[in-house]
Amino acid sequence: MFFIFAALGVELFGKLECSEDHPCDGLGEHAHFKNFGMAFLTLFRIATGDNWNGIMKDALRDDCDSSERCETNCCVDPILAPxxxxxxxxxxxxxxxxxxxxxxxxxxxxxxxxxxxxxxAQEGCAGVYGVDVSKDTDIEDGNIEKEISINTLEQELIEVEHRIEEEIRRRESVGCHVDAELQPLYGNTDTYREDDVDYDDNLSLGRVTKDITK
Structure with missing residues (x-):
């Protein structure tokens, strides 16, 4: 498009003259149609809207040579320029x-x-790891959840310790009761204490393990 209009501009406006006798509003040393290169650059200037109406006004001047053998400052058809x-x-x-x-x-x-x-990609990660990425996550919320988990774990450990202590006390009371009942039969409890303690220990540990797993 620029190539075609540049060629037409050289043909139509190449002989326009800008001088003291024929001043120009838009045409000048850096904007004219005397050769193809400057016509091409002038069209780029017109395309940006830089004083294109002034250049058109120079092409519509009246003080020009309208003869067919015109060489300089030739007139242009008043319909072609607009x-x-x-x-x-x-x-x-x-x-x-x-x-x-x-x-x-x-x-x-x-x-x-x-x-x-x-x-x-986020939905794929959510499907693989089971994380809901659509929900907003906050660092403070994560810290609160961690604190809650630690507190819960501490409470569970305390409960387990209480259960173990209760089981130990119960085992000691049961052991003393058995010793008191078996002492009249054997006279001396040293012969059976090791086996009884092993049996009581296994039984108590089994109960403690069962309580913890619950």
Whole structure:
């Protein structure tokens, strides 16, 4: 598009003159259509909206040479100049706007795609480890849960110690009662104390283990 309009600009406006006798509002040393290169750069300037109406005004001047053999400061058809600049500005503006919108939409699509991949990965981790990643987690909440778990464990250990102490006292009371009953029969309890203690120890340890597992 720029190539076509640059060629047309050289053909239509290449002989416009900017001097003291014919001042210009938009055309000048760095913006003219005398050659293809400068015409191309001038079109880029017009595409950005930089004083394109001034350049069009210079193309519509009245103090120009309208002869067919004109060499400098030649006149341009008053219909061609507005059509040229208005059509180019509209097309270039729409093209640039579409490019910007396309770039923004592309980045938005990539961002949504990354978010979707991240959500899928989190859901996969939740399925593997059984963690609900949709819920917000807080460090303070985690510390509170740890404190609760430690306190619960300490209470359970205290309860186990109490059970063991009760079992030891019960075992001692049962052992004394058995010794008192068996002493008249054997006279001396040294002959059976080792076996009885082993039996009582095994029985008590079994009961303690059973209570702890509960």
């Amino acid at each position: 059509c040229f600049f208005v059509i180019f500005v509209l097309i270039s503006q729409f093209v640039l706007v579409n490019v910007v919108v396309a770039v923004l939409m592309k980045h938005l699509e990539e961002s949504n795609k990354r978010d979707a991949e991240t959500n899928d």
